[in-house]
Amino acid sequence: TGPLTDAVLGALTHADSVRRLEVRANADTPEDAARARALGAQGIGLCRTEHMFLGERRALVEAMILARDDTAREEALAALLPLQRADFTRILAAMDGLPVTIRLLDPPLHEFLPDRTDLAVRLASTAHPDPHDRELLAAVERMDEQNPMLGLRGVRLGLAVPGLTAMQVRAVAEAVTERLRAGADPRAEIMIPLVGTVEELRLARAEAEEVLARVAAETGTSFDCPIGTMIELPRAALTAGRIAEAADFFSFGTNDLTQTTWGLSRDDAEASFFPLYLEKGVFGVSPFETIDQEGVGRLVELGVEAGRAVNPRLETGVCGEHGGDPESIHFFHGVGLDYVSCSPFRIPAARLEAGRAALTEPGLAPGAAATRSL
Numbered sequence: 005t006g007p008l009t010d011a012v013l014g015a016l017t018h019a020d021s022v023r024r025l026e027v028r029a030n031a032d033t034p035e036d037a038a039r040a041r042a043l044g045a046q047g048i049g050l051c052r053t054e055h056m057f058l059g060e061r062r063a064l065v066e067a068m069i070l071a072r073d074d075t076a077r078e079e080a081l082a083a084l085l086p087l088q089r090a091d092f093t094r095i096l097a098a099m100d101g102l103p104v105t106i107r108l109l110d111p112p113l114h115e116f117l118p119d120r121t122d123l124a125v126r127l128a129s130t131a132h133p134d135p136h137d138r139e140l141l142a143a144v145e146r147m148d149e150q151n152p153m154l155g156l157r158g159v160r161l162g163l164a165v166p167g168l169t170a171m172q173v174r175a176v177a178e179a180v181t182e183r184l185r186a187g188a189d190p191r192a193e194i195m196i197p198l199v200g201t202v203e204e205l206r207l208a209r210a211e212a213e214e215v216l217a218r219v220a221a222e223t224g225t226s227f228d229c230p231i232g233t234m235i236e237l238p239r240a241a242l243t244a245g246r247i248a249e250a251a252d253f254f255s256f257g258t259n260d261l262t263q264t265t266w267g268l269s270r271d272d273a274e275a276s277f278f279p280l281y282l283e284k285g286v287f288g289v290s291p292f293e294t295i296d297q298e299g300v301g302r303l304v305e306l307g308v309e310a311g312r313a314v315n316p317r318l319e320t321g322v323c324g325e326h327g328g329d330p331e332s333i334h335f336f337h338g339v340g341l342d343y344v345s346c347s348p349f350r351i352p353a354a355r356l357e358a359g360r361a362a363l364t365e366p367g368l369a370p371g372a373a374a375t376r377s378l
């Protein structure tokens with residue numbers, strides 16, 4: 005190592021010794037998990053499962069969502085289960101001994117459905133159309149949404165497709181069991197996305213708890229698997245006290261929370277009118293990049309306060325892009341979150357920034373902060 009590397013490592017070690025925020029990673033492959041761990045991640049704060057349903061598995065997902073009957077859906081779910089279990093086993097192996105927060109499926113539905121126009125063209129261009137294609141087109145038309153980001157996503161999809169939540173939770177539980185039998189220390193957590201009311205969380209949680217208990221009984225193992233929720237809708241933040249009654253942890257999804265608080269599309273706003281807004285000084289920086297403290301940040305504060313008042317042991321973190329943004333990290337430190345979670349490549353900078361936030365805390369001399377944490 006050269007002098008520069010030594011200096012950086014020294015700064016990181018110092019930051020780690022004073023910071024109060026834990027730094028976790030957003031990772032959904034074993035490779036990303038290993039990279040994140042090597043960069044100092046203290047767990048996975050967000051393991052998205054969407055990509056696990058694409059590629060070769062798309063046909064199964066289509067079959068699951070558009071199933072003609074219960075048997076067809078159950079077959080698709082049964083085929084997906086071992087694939088999901090293997091996904092989770094590998095990620096848990098990479099993060100052995102550290103928390104891995106696995107988020108249940110949260111796609112905008114249109115990403116999984118066959119293209120409506122393609123189907124219609126296929127049907128129109130043949131004299132003897134496949135009856136299955138006709139049924140498929142009818143199903144896709146029924147499910148077609150004008151605003152997929154406000155549609156059948158997250159917990160709503162889990163509640164709408166029978167067996168989906170159970171399949172994913174079973175895959176987690178079986179992966180945990182497999183790792184336990186191998187003598188490892190798996191620490192899986194289950195996270196429910198896009199919750200707007202405690203009732204949704206209660207329903208999803210009950211289903212998850214039942215599956216966890218069943219797998220534990222079947223395998224004769226006992227393990228702990230906290231169940232929490234994302235807070236990514238204004239209503240969830242405003243009713244956080246109620247939601248905390250059914251949650252072991254909150255993870256603020258500030259990407260969606262920014263989108264829904266501002267009424268700005270995550271996918272379109274940057275390109276369409278942000279340049280104009282930046283030029284006119286409506287905001288100095290994109291609220292998707294740095295937390296908007298007066299609006300979205302206020303909802304985070306309210307959520308943490310109300311959640312902890314009901315459940316003092318509630319763990320709180322952030323897993324939106326803001327979790328890796330330096331200015332936002334200072335804000336999250338001030339709010340008292342337990343952790344930030346960000347892309348693996350942002351981990352070192354996040355560790356440094358979390359350390360700086362602790363050292364520059366108002367009312368604390370840097371020396372005092374360091375002494376207090378050591």
Ligand code: PEP
Nearest residue numbers: 236257258259260323324
């Ligand atoms: C979020 O909304 O902030 C979040 C982390 O989830 P996703 O980006 O997957 O919607």
Ligand code: MG
Nearest residue numbers: 236257259260
């Ligand atoms: Mg989200």
